[in-house]
Amino acid sequence: MPIDLRPLPDGVPRSEGVHARIRAAILAGDPGPDEALPSERELSDALSVHRHAVREALKRLEQAGLVRISHGGPTRVRDWRRSGGLDLLLDVALAPDAPSRPGLLRSVVELRAAIGVDVARRCAERASPDARRALADAARALADVVASHGDGRVERFVALWDDLVDGADNLAYRLALNSLVEGLAAIPGADDALAPVADDADRLRDLADAVVAGDGDAAAAAVRPTLERPLADPAAILGVGAGR
Amino acid sequence: MPIDLRPLPDGVPRSEGVHARIRAAILAGDPGPDEALPSERELSDALSVHRHAVREALKRLEQAGLVRISHGGPTRVRDWRRSGGLDLLLDVALAPDAPSRPGLLRSVVELRAAIGVDVARRCAERASPDARRALADAARALADVVASHGDGRVERFVALWDDLVDGADNLAYRLALNSLVEGLAAIPGADDALAPVADDADRLRDLADAVVAGDGDAAAAAVRPTLERPLADPAAILGVGAGR
DNA sequence: ACGACTCAACTGGTACAACCACTCAACTGG
DNA sequence: CCAGTTGAGTGGTTGTACCAGTTGAGTCGT
CATH class of the missing domain: 1.20.120.530 (GntR ligand-binding domain-like)
Incomplete structure (x- = not known):
């Protein structure tokens, strides 16, 4: 289950929607551990949202231990079974x-x-x-x-x-x-x-x-x-x- | 210990610095549960960072269960001993x-x-x-x-x-x-x-x-x-x- | 005088545009 | 063949403007 890039539903905040999409994909294991996520620009383009919305979503994912963001390099998926905290249970x-x-x-x-x-x-x-x-x-x-x-x-x-x-x-x-x-x-x-x-x-x-x-x-x-x-x-x- | 508004140190990402400042204050209990945080504009102004950096920091705090962000209203501190997850231990x-x-x-x-x-x-x-x-x-x-x-x-x-x-x-x-x-x-x-x-x-x-x-x-x-x-x-x- | 309504002044959410800082790989020179 | 250069691509930051909810003070009608 790769990242769902269909248009985001209305009514939910953009950043929230982006977060949910990427999170679901990672938990399903498609962008698996160590794989690189599409760049912020690609994601914002594909999902038709501003890059800032994507960034906010990625920040949350990083906080939850699902991805590792590094400056000049690509944002990579972490092995959440190893790096994620108990909060991931939810x-x-x-x-x-x-x-x-x-x-x-x-x-x-x-x-x-x-x-x-x-x-x-x-x-x-x-x-x-x-x-x-x-x-x-x-x-x-x-x-x-x-x-x-x-x-x-x-x-x-x-x-x-x-x-x-x-x-x-x-x-x-x-x-x-x-x-x-x-x-x-x-x-x-x-x-x-x-x-x-x-x-x-x-x-x-x-x-x-x-x-x-x-x-x-x-x-x-x-x-x-x-x-x-x-x-x-x-x-x-x-x-x-x-x-x- | 209210939120430390002194200029952020160099070398650390702005959003990270802002996050650390607010987190420390909340964990120390100064902006206590249900108290309103300064608005994003006030914070970005006081800390001399762009509003987006503040927003990213707040998103992380919300993810961790430390604050509750609501659209038209102020961002309020949550009672993290009740709402926070085990990840807060760190x-x-x-x-x-x-x-x-x-x-x-x-x-x-x-x-x-x-x-x-x-x-x-x-x-x-x-x-x-x-x-x-x-x-x-x-x-x-x-x-x-x-x-x-x-x-x-x-x-x-x-x-x-x-x-x-x-x-x-x-x-x-x-x-x-x-x-x-x-x-x-x-x-x-x-x-x-x-x-x-x-x-x-x-x-x-x-x-x-x-x-x-x-x-x-x-x-x-x-x-x-x-x-x-x-x-x-x-x-x-x-x-x-x-x-x- | 009181209630319901209006609206202006907040709050956070999103967008477009531009630039800085860092990484990395391809390229170039020795 | 290796070391250094460089440029394209990545995330980080800023600026500005506007949209979208919330709130409360003010106003209008009764």
């Missing part, structure tokens, strides 16, 4: 084809589980007593909602994790979670598939107890089943986002 | 002051450990027999180097992790690792402090055995001590990068 999820959705989703779920377990542990060990009590209340409230199939279980779950990460007092966790949720939001149905089910209600109560008690190991053990459940059920993962 | 590490180094490094080490343990597990369970044998050889070679205080222990260690992540066959892990190593590279002495010491030699051999055997739990258990060691020794973390 772009990959949005890409028309890209790596097959199931594999991508499995990746994200695994990373979320790995980080999440540790977040729960650190939070239980590190957050202030007040924060831990508030968290426990939220966890129990969520457990009730989940057990009774009430509304808002997805939102409450996300909010709970937000607070857990805050309690873990770890900037890297915070930023990684941001990247993850952004990426997940781009996959239709993902956050719904990852939210707790009725069976998880008891575990959430365990989590609440562990957090108030400041027991890191217990907190970690309590969240693991919920976080890893989607991995044990390939069908659930396969089904999500399959529609494209 | 920028934060490079910021003149930013969150205190020790806390930042502890964060990164914790995240690395959380992911690393899972990487080892998945790799042992999932990689091809050939890849696992090659990994085991590399791990044993590293163990020998470490035990005998030979050269290249940092490079070999990094390379080993690179291969482990490949073996884990997980794009999210791959990208997260990219962000982490980029961020760590920006902290002087960090990768040296995180490399294995003589005591870790035996654990590396355990890892080799676990990987060839395809025993995920054993692999995870083998890498944990090495990855978590820096956390048990606050002095080691505090010392790194203290010089600035």
Whole structure:
């Protein structure tokens, strides 16, 4: 899938459109690693946009780690699997084809589980007593909602994790979670598939107890089943986002 | 620390300089969340660069999640602790002051450990027999180097992790690792402090055995001590990068 | 006096044109 | 055959002008 040079759609900013076109092509692997992109003048000419719009798009791509711009030389595609950061998850999820959705989703779920377990542990060990009590209340409230199939279980779950990460007092966790949720939001149905089910209600109560008690190991053990459940059920993962 | 409007240094691209100035100010928190940035025209005027250079810098900042640009309205600073992705780790590490180094490094080490343990597990369970044998050889070679205080222990260690992540066959892990190593590279002495010491030699051999055997739990258990060691020794973390 | 409307003065988005700075490869001279 | 030159091509920067949204102050009608 080479760079799509058809006229840009109306309504979207030029620079944004150019960015999307080139990004999609690179993620699809056509201008592969180390290959040279057409010059800014060629691109602006082919897409009928001003060169500045192309430059702004290229700057964003460089920031994301997809291309390497060098002064007198051509702009080259980087091996984004090696050079790209976790933020690329969002772009990959949005890409028309890209790596097959199931594999991508499995990746994200695994990373979320790995980080999440540790977040729960650190939070239980590190957050202030007040924060831990508030968290426990939220966890129990969520457990009730989940057990009774009430509304808002997805939102409450996300909010709970937000607070857990805050309690873990770890900037890297915070930023990684941001990247993850952004990426997940781009996959239709993902956050719904990852939210707790009725069976998880008891575990959430365990989590609440562990957090108030400041027991890191217990907190970690309590969240693991919920976080890893989607991995044990390939069908659930396969089904999500399959529609494209 | 408001935006530094002194003349830009020579030798660095204008757009790059502008980007660095605004980024530093935002990370330092002066134009705080939801505050409006000066208009593009004001910035270009104050910094004596063309408006296009400012625009390119702002596009990059938007890509990184630091600002939100809206057409008719002012460009506003975002709450990057909420909206920023893991890629920000690099920028934060490079910021003149930013969150205190020790806390930042502890964060990164914790995240690395959380992911690393899972990487080892998945790799042992999932990689091809050939890849696992090659990994085991590399791990044993590293163990020998470490035990005998030979050269290249940092490079070999990094390379080993690179291969482990490949073996884990997980794009999210791959990208997260990219962000982490980029961020760590920006902290002087960090990768040296995180490399294995003589005591870790035996654990590396355990890892080799676990990987060839395809025993995920054993692999995870083998890498944990090495990855978590820096956390048990606050002095080691505090010392790194203290010089600035 | 109050509401709805108008419009001018911002904001960012785009365009055309020209030039500078750097790279690289083909060419030229020794 | 190699070293130096040079020119075409690349990205970097500037200038100017105008388009396109947003906002709020002013005005008009009621």
